[in-house]
Amino acid sequence: MKQLSVNNLSLVFAFALVLVAVVISQREKLTLTKDIFYSIARAVVQLVIVGYLLKYIFRVNNVVLTGLMSFFIVLNAAWNAYKRDPNPHKRYWDSLLAILVSTYVTMGVLVLARAIKFVPAQIIPISGMIASNSMVAIGLCYRNMNQQFHDQRQQVLEKLALGADNKLAALPILRASIKTAMQPTIDSAKTVGLVSLPGMMSGLIFAGVDPVYAIKYQIMVTFMLMSTTSLGSIIAGYAAYKNYFNEHDQLIEL
Known part of the structure; x- marks a missing residue:
């Protein structure tokens, strides 16, 4: 070709x-x-x-350099996710933890399953792919959560006044925010191959790889992205909602 x-x-x-x-x-x-x-x-x-x-x-092709480059991608993705949070009481650690866990759990499974090898040509691009999708999902989670806390402030205050703890008071907001974060990945999975021809699959086919082999890789990527967006948004959501309350479980003014 x-x-x-x-x-x-x-x-x-x-x-x-x-x-x-x-x-x-x-x-x-x-x-x-x-x-x-x-x-x-x-x-x-x-x-x-x-x-x-x-x-x-x-x-x-050095293991240490490969690991450092992958970790740099994660740090940068976490910083960008952190900046997308409108909450003035946000914490960088929440974003870093979410992207770190979602990226390396997903990639660790792929390495252990021998779907990919720990070589820079595979680890670095896949780290970027996973971390960037997690970053986008977490950013959506943060923005939706901030808007929901603003719109539903009175309902949250009423639940707190009736004796609910901060988690119970914020649970509907938390669930809606995680759902919003995951929805683009779910929608993308529904239309892959019918509406969109993904970059990885198309790139492999352009490179002359057998289409069946390219499709298998794309299926793996779809599973991978679903995993990382769900892990990332859940971890970030459950960490970030606490930033809307003070140490006395009182709702903070936005």
């Missing part, structure tokens, strides 16, 4: 598509032009740096 190539001219044409978004932003007064250019510039710089770094790590 002929290898796909991306030259500088193709990148220029692809960048022209970004300008479409900029034009729409300007015409509709969405005030997103600055964010679009900033995000594009940041993505290019980050990808160039990471690309050269991965090239070195892949060549060295």
Whole structure:
């Protein structure tokens, strides 16, 4: 199979598509032009740096470097999830614990099952895939939880006044937030193969891998993402709801 190539001219044409978004932003007064250019510039710089770094790590194939790179991905994902929490009383440790456990439990099972090997070419990309999905789910959990505590403040106060502890008072909010966090992954699993052709499966097929083998890998990825989003959102949710109460189980003003 002929290898796909991306030259500088193709990148220029692809960048022209970004300008479409900029034009729409300007015409509709969405005030997103600055964010679009900033995000594009940041993505290019980050990808160039990471690309050269991965090239070195892949060549060295060192267990310690592989582990450190994977852990750096987790730390960064946790920081981004933490920043997405609107609660002023948030804690970074909640996000780190959720992403750390969800990423390494899921990946540990894959390594023990010999679905993947502990080599940089497999561990680092899969760490990024798992941690990023967990990060998105946790961010959704945080934002929904904050909105629910704002909207249902009176109901929570009434439950506390009737003698409920903070967990019982917040339980409907907690369940709704975890459900919201998991819903995009569930919806994606429902439509995979029918609406969307996932990147990993398509990439393997482009590389000349047997489609049946590529499909097996994609099924594994689907199971993997379902696991990490559920673990991450549950751990983050059960840790984060406590940040809305003080040490006396009183609801904090937002």
